[in-house]
Amino acid sequence: MKQILLVTDGCSNVGVSPVVASAHAYAEGITVNVVGVVDRGEVGDFGATEIEEIARAGGGMSRLVNTKQLSQTVQMMTRKTVVQTIQQAVQKELRQVFGQTSIESLPPEKRGEVVRVIDELGETSKLRVALLIDASASMKPKLSAVEEAIRDLMLSLQARQGASELSVFHFPGSSYGDDCTLDLDWTNNLSGVQAIFPKLQMRGTTPTGPAIMQVIDFYRQGDYGRKSRDETDGMMSDYVV
């Protein structure tokens, strides 16, 4: 399972629309979740709508929270998305096999069996979460909370039975012309990492859309690089009857 988790506090202002980019991600089997960090309600109506739209286009969920709730929100979102991704796959299978429209419409005993499979897969399937962090000037005071949330998420991922990794990007990129910069490649351990965001040069633009596109590309490269594609996303077709 692949997820992108976007943490932002406002509107994108350059390049391709983030909603379009997010729809691209979804088309490639990557779910996009969005957390809007709003400490003093500065996100505005337009920003809030954009955040919601990006998540909807990416098949994920969105939340507006303050920095205190960040860790818990990120952890819960990731977990819920895992369950939902599997649920959707199971739902599809159910429709094909039984002509049933939903898990809800099954009688309680059957539902119990299906949910047992969902829970088992949710715990054991391979999971990758790419965190995409808005590092525009207004986010600066929030970055320590973001770093804490990332470490907290790592802890939850480590507790899963299935292989779990995360990677971290921030945008705009550090060098001119870069839409986003990779801070941390796929890892399952942060204990040796001193600081995820070393001194960042805060720049004015917010290229959310182009940054999402770059992360999709990063996922793609990873898939080409690794031979055994089956291990990365073949779990549902293998498992679910």
Next chain:
Amino acid sequence: MTTSFKFSLNRGSVATGKWKGKQYRVERLLGEGANGKVFLVERHKAWYALKVGADAVDLQSEINVLQSLDLQKRSKRPETEPFLVDVDDLVMPDGREYPFYVMRYVRGVTLAEFLAKEGSEWFPLVGYNLLRMLSDLHDAGWAFGDLKVENILVAEYGRVELVDYGGLTGFGKSVRQFTEIYDRGYWNAGSRTADAGYDLFSFALLCIQLHDSKHLQLLTRQLLPQNRSPEELLKLIQQQPTLRPFTGWLNQAMTGGFANAREAAASWQRLVSRSDTLKSGQAVPAWLKWMFMLSAGAAASAVLYLWIEW
């Protein structure tokens, strides 16, 4: 991220199961969990608790856990009454359907209320009962997960019941639901994988929360995330006279020093009955023992205070 779940049942209304047709008369709302609402209901002159879920898969997952727990219990002791009584769906007048399950109704008050009303001398006994309850769960291969003040009900004479099984997790899996301040991972004291130590850590935090919630809250605000640790908690414990007698035990619970909850319960029992040696005679009622223990503890801490002052 508790998403509010807009659902209500009026007092006196009758909830009927879609699949099995059992009927329950609604008395009142008992409480709200992380993923649903619990109502007090009546059927054939017996009281039950009925939980309505916001999400069918989420609730079913909880039901599955409760079912396997019941199965395990009854395979050992067939005469035990099941905890889970009924599972069904509710059809509302507007046509919307909600999943629900019915469980045994536990009459009791929250732990904090109980201690405030009955006195803190009940604390050692309630703690012991709770540890024994956790041992039973652990023996069956489950961690409770979301152990906290709100999830413990106490009935008369300090009898304990756990409520909200949403965090119940098989050993070795990632804890399904937890609360930050009670979480072993949050305090940099270990993983979020379900095991006996996870619950014992939460139990230790529960003790701190009960005796000194103010300073615990303060500590979470003052410490940088990387500096949260059992050592910091230990400092807090030592500053609190009512907790100080438990320092060694709490330290062990927070650092994974107990092999299992049974060992932890035995050690707790030894600790709280130590006052037995202070007085003679066997015919002393149990509650008096706790009183002795507490006053002895207070005296000991007073001595320690003086010593520190010097």
